[in-house]
Amino acid sequence: MQLLGLYNYFVFATLLMVGLYCVLARTNIIKSLIGLSIFQSAVFLLYISMDKVDGGTAPIIPSDAPPDIIYANPLPQVLILTAIVVGISTTALGLAVAVRIREAYGTIEEDKIQEMDREQ
Amino acid sequence: MITIIFSLFLLTMLVLVAVAILRTDNLFTAVMLSGIFSLIMAANFFVLDAADVALTEAVIGAGISTVLFLGALALTAEKDRSPPVGSVVPLISAVALGSVIIYAVMQAPRLGDPKAVVHNHVAPWYLEKTPELIDVPNVVTAVLASFRGYDTLGEVFVVFIACMGVMALLGRVRPRKDSIKLTEYEERSRNLRHHLIPRIVGKMLVPFIVLFGLYVQFHGDFGPGGGFQAGALVAAGVILYSLLEGDWRGRELVPEWFSSLLVAAGAFLYASVGVACMVMGGRFLDYSALDSHDPVHGQHLGILLVELGVGMTVTGVMITIFHAFARRGVR
Numbered sequence: 001m002q003l004l005g006l007y008n009y010f011v012f013a014t015l016l017m018v019g020l021y022c023v024l025a026r027t028n029i030i031k032s033l034i035g036l037s038i039f040q041s042a043v044f045l046l047y048i049s050m051d052k053v054d055g056g057t058a059p060i061i062p063s064d065a066p067p068d069i070i071y072a073n074p075l076p077q078v079l080i081l082t083a084i085v086v087g088i089s090t091t092a093l094g095l096a097v098a099v100r101i102r103e104a105y106g107t108i109e110e111d112k113i114q115e116m117d118r119e120q
Numbered sequence: 121m122i123t124i125i126f127s128l129f130l131l132t133m134l135v136l137v138a139v140a141i142l143r144t145d146n147l148f149t150a151v152m153l154s155g156i157f158s159l160i161m162a163a164n165f166f167v168l169d170a171a172d173v174a175l176t177e178a179v180i181g182a183g184i185s186t187v188l189f190l191g192a193l194a195l196t197a198e199k200d201r202s203p204p205v206g207s208v209v210p211l212i213s214a215v216a217l218g219s220v221i222i223y224a225v226m227q228a229p230r231l232g233d234p235k236a237v238v239h240n241h242v243a244p245w246y247l248e249k250t251p252e253l254i255d256v257p258n259v260v261t262a263v264l265a266s267f268r269g270y271d272t273l274g275e276v277f278v279v280f281i282a283c284m285g286v287m288a289l290l291g292r293v294r295p296r297k298d299s300i301k302l303t304e305y306e307e308r309s310r311n312l313r314h315h316l317i318p319r320i321v322g323k324m325l326v327p328f329i330v331l332f333g334l335y336v337q338f339h340g341d342f343g344p345g346g347g348f349q350a351g352a353l354v355a356a357g358v359i360l361y362s363l364l365e366g367d368w369r370g371r372e373l374v375p376e377w378f379s380s381l382l383v384a385a386g387a388f389l390y391a392s393v394g395v396a397c398m399v400m401g402g403r404f405l406d407y408s409a410l411d412s413h414d415p416v417h418g419q420h421l422g423i424l425l426v427e428l429g430v431g432m433t434v435t436g437v438m439i440t441i442f443h444a445f446a447r448r449g450v451r
Contacts (some may be wrong), residue, residue, distance in 0.1 A: 004124070005230025010222065011131040017218035018138040024210030028200040030147055030192060034154050037185070038138050041161055044177070045134075048170045053239060054232040058171040059259040060343065061251055070234075072169035073243045074259040078268060081260065082275040084176045085348045085434060088185050089282035092441045095192035096289040099448060102196040109201050 008049035015042035027110040029098045033091060040087050047076040127167045133160050145200040147193055155186040171344035172260045175336070179352040184438055187359055191445035254419045256341040264346065265423040265430075269405040272426070273390055276433050280387045283437040290444040322364045329357035337431045341420070347427040351434025358435075359442050367446035374439055382436030389429035393422055 019042055022035025051073040059074040102108050105116055137157045141150050158181025165174035229236035246263055254262040264272055333353030336345035362370025394405040402409025407422025409415075 002230065004128075005232070006225055006228065007128060007131060008231050009225035009228055011135055013218050013221040013225065014135050015138055016221060017214040018135075018142055020217055021210050021214040022142050024213060025202070026200060027202045028147070028197075030189070030196060031150060031200045031202065034141060034150055034189070037154065038141065038157070041157070041181070044173075045161065045164065048165050048168050048173060049231060050236070050238050051170055052168045052232045053234050056169055056232075058169050058344065059247065060171070060257050061247070061259060062257055063251075071247050071259070073239055074246055074263050075243050076238070077170045077173050077260050078263045078271075080170075080173050081176050081264065081346075081348060082272060084173070084180055085352070086275055086278050086282075088180050088188070089279045089437060089441075091185065092188050093282050093285045093289070095188060096286045096444070099192055099195045099445070100289055108196045111203070 008045065012042050012046045012049070015039075015045065027112075029101065029108040029110065030095070033094050033098065036094070037087070037091055040083075044080045044083065047080050051076040123167060127164065130160055130164045130167065134164065145202070147198055147200055148190075150200070151186060151189040151193060154189070155182045158182040158185065172258070172346065172349070175344050175349045176352070179349055179356060183356045184352055184359065184442075187363070187442065188445060191442065195445065195448055253416070254423070255416045256420065256423065258341055258343065258346075260344075261340050261346050261423065261427070265426045266405075266407060266419055269394070269407075269426065272430065273394065273405070276387050276390055276430055279437050280383060280433060283383055283440055286441050286444050290448050319364050322360055326357050326361050329360065330354050333357060337427065338424075340427055341423060347430025347432075348434055350427075351431040351436075352438060354431070354435045355438030355442070358439050362442065362446065367443060370446075371443060376440070376443060379436045379439040379443070382432045383440060384436075386429045386431065386433030386436060389432065390426050393425045393429070397422070 015038055019035050019037075019039030022038060023032045026032055026035065053070050053072055056070040056072045059071040059077070061069075061071070098108055101113065105113050107113060134157065137153055137160060141153045141157065144150050144153070158177055161181060162174045162178035165177055246267065247259055250256070250259045250262045254266055256262050330353075333350045333356075336353060337347060337350030340346035340350065358370060358374050361373060393407070397406050397409045398404055400409040400412070405422075405426075407419045407426075409418060410421050411418035
């Protein structure tokens with residue numbers, strides 16, 4: 001039961017590993033960016049896992065709420081909400097760089113790009 | 121009990137999809153799988169009581185991010201030509217990182233433990249004081265727009281700068297004078313107009329998506345939602361229209377000058393609400409100063425305007441970035 005309560009964190013660790021491996025091992029820039037977004041989502045999962053309270057509900061307080069309702073922690077939610085939007089903007093920037101690299105080199109494979117740079 | 125089984129299932133699916141993304145060498149498959157990944161992640165967030173975040177992840181991760189990746193794929197390559205077996209260094213670093221984290225989380229409080237440190241520091245204060253000081257039901261909106269307004273202002277400017285970066289890299293492409301005019305076939309193959317069913321069904325959805333976006337924008341104080349989600353939803357509606365009818369028709373619907381104007385006007389509106397608070401005798405982004413008789417009403421007004429600013433910027437940024445990618449392909 002103790003381990004079951006930590007399952008979210010194990011999934012976080014696994015996703016982090018998959019994401020990091022994807023970024024490091026793949027030479028394709030787009031694939032690396034997808035890996036980066038998996039890595040990013042893993043961090044989101046870590047934060048959101050921390051907001052859960054047993055028997056709680058989403059932190060929306062109705063005006064006639066009975067005082068004994070338990071609410072989830074709103075703070076990690078605020079952080080991650082904005083982080084998701086910032087994440088997509090930076091990913092878009094990365095994709096724009098990838099498009100320009102493709103136009104300049106004709107490929108988006110890192111090893112081929114390095115080869116071309118060495119030949120010059 | 122059912123919730124636990126459901127969340128175990130969802131989390132396991134997440135890992136499986138992530139591994140599938142890693143293994144495939146077809147980038148189109150990888151992008152579609154990452155859309156599924158985001159959707160499962162959104163369901164996970166919902167199970168974990170984070171309704172606002174689930175909405176954001178569903179719109180942005182599964183919707184807009186997939187479209188942007190596909191747009192980039194169309195301009196780059198469809199195949200991942202990485203060497204099948206790389207060096208062992210990435211594997212070792214990934215496993216090392218994973219082991220350190222697993223070692224660390226063994227000490228972490230279990231999921232949902234009410235005695236965990238995160239729940240006993242500043243969070244109860246926000247939950248307790250929001251009805252009194254801000255009086256909006258959604259605490260996430262209250263913290264986002266009012267208590268931590270500085271933070272959100274910063275995030276809006278990060279999004280703004282990222283948009284400028286994309287425009288600087290991909291640019292406003294001016295059509296060349298000597299460019300070959302697209303033939304009718306090429307023009308038709310650039311959109312989905314020749315696919316009758318997606319076109320009709322998709323077009324029927326567009327007004328409802330935009331309407332839902334507006335609902336989420338102006339109802340964000342009371343239910344899950346707010347400027348970030350609404351902006352992405354409205355942009356998703358416009359992007360869907362552009363995909364169905366061709367990006368030039370999308371640009372007729374929302375001209376580029378208008379989406380750029382939205383980007384700047386939203387950020388400007390947010391910052392000027394802050395300045396208005398200073399002029400009215402308060403501190404920067406202290407909305408209570410906006411109404412000298414009733415500080416709570418001032419907070420309501422401030423949050424409404426600030427969320428509107430966020431929504432405008434996010435809508436503009438998403439549409440502008442989409443057009444930057446879509447237009448690049450026409451040359």
